[in-house]
Structures are given as C-alpha cells and as structure tokens.
Amino acid sequence: NAGVTQTPKFQVLKTGQSMTLQCAQDMNHEYMSWYRQDPGMGLRLIHYSVGAGITDQGEVPNGYNVSRSTTEDFPLRLLSAAPSQTSVYFCASSFDRGTGNTIYFGEGSWLTVV
C-alpha cells in the first residue's frame, strides 16, 4: 500500500541546473498537486492537476513545470534552479478536487540549491 511516493528524498543542486521531482500514487486519484513548504509560510500550492492531460497553476508556479501524462504520475520540473527554490516539496493526491477529506501527502523532497 504505497500511497503517494516522492523521489528523491534529498537533493542538492547548483544554480542553473535542472531536475525533476517524481511523484506517483497508486490510489487511482484524479486530483494531484505540488506544494512547497518554507519556514513561516505554511504550504503553498505550485501546480495542480484535476486529471490526466490537465494541469493548472497554483499560487507560486514561476520556475516550475508540470505534466500529467498518466493518472498515476505528476512530475515537477525545475528548469533552471535558483537558491530561492531551496525548500521542502510535497506532492499530494485526492479522489476529489482537494476538499481535503481524502487528501494524501507524500513524505516530502528536501531540495537545496547552492
């Protein structure tokens, strides 16, 4: 019973490098989303998807791309990493449109950009 799986758990990048944070869920959830967590800021929505082939921007989308080619996977791409993107990233999924009663979070990906 894997739930929401994120990889990698930890990553250090140099400024300007690109990378992809992987997220997969095995619960057949339609709704998936990416958040970043910064001290004193709570969790802020980066991008979300309401189903395969559909993505939309959240509160802080700049510098990130997403795609949803399958129901299971929702990767987050950093095109050219910046120190401001040092954060903890959480992927989440739910049956419905994020009303929260069935939202599941991954364990987080700690990203440091130097």
Added chain:
Amino acid sequence: GQQLNQSPQSMFIQEGEDVSMNCTSSSIFNTWLWYKQDPGEGPVLLIALYKAGELTSNGRLTAQFGITRKDSFLNISASIPSDVGIYFCAGARGNKLVFGAGTILRVKS
C-alpha cells in the same frame, strides 16, 4: 497570495496541559482542515470540518468551524509527548487548499 493567520507560532507546554490554537482569514472557506506534521514526514489529516458552527472531536482533539466561516480552532486535551510536531490549519474552497504557517508544539514531559 491569500494566507491564513495561524497562532500561536509555537508553544512549549507541560505534559497533561490542554492546548489551543486557531486560524483566521479575511476570506470565507467551505471546509476547514487541521493537519499534523511529524519531522521528516508529510502532513497527516487530523480533523475535517464542513459546516459553519460544526464542532468535531477525534480522540483528544476537538476542532470547530467558525460561524463566520473565516476562522477555526483546534484544542488538544491532556497533551502527551507524542503530540509534538507542527500543526497546520487549511481552508478549502473549490479545488485549492490554503495553509496557515503552522504552530510548533513542544511538550515537556
């Protein structure tokens, strides 16, 4: 972007004491949620509230959805050491969640 005002930012209490934290917003939400996050893990849902005025309990936890739909509180009774962690409130409207900044709870045994 819109944010929720969560207070207090941190608490350091004696084991056995009751704890109270709250969230307020200038916006109305249809659902209020409370999550707990343990170190190195993702947030886990504690309580979900769906109606204004609703009071819901989950063991030693009690949460209420404010009448104005702009606030919520969470109470923890008789705190124990495993209650330590970060507690987040979240307001849901449509397909988005907005999170508070979190309350760090530390318990002295």
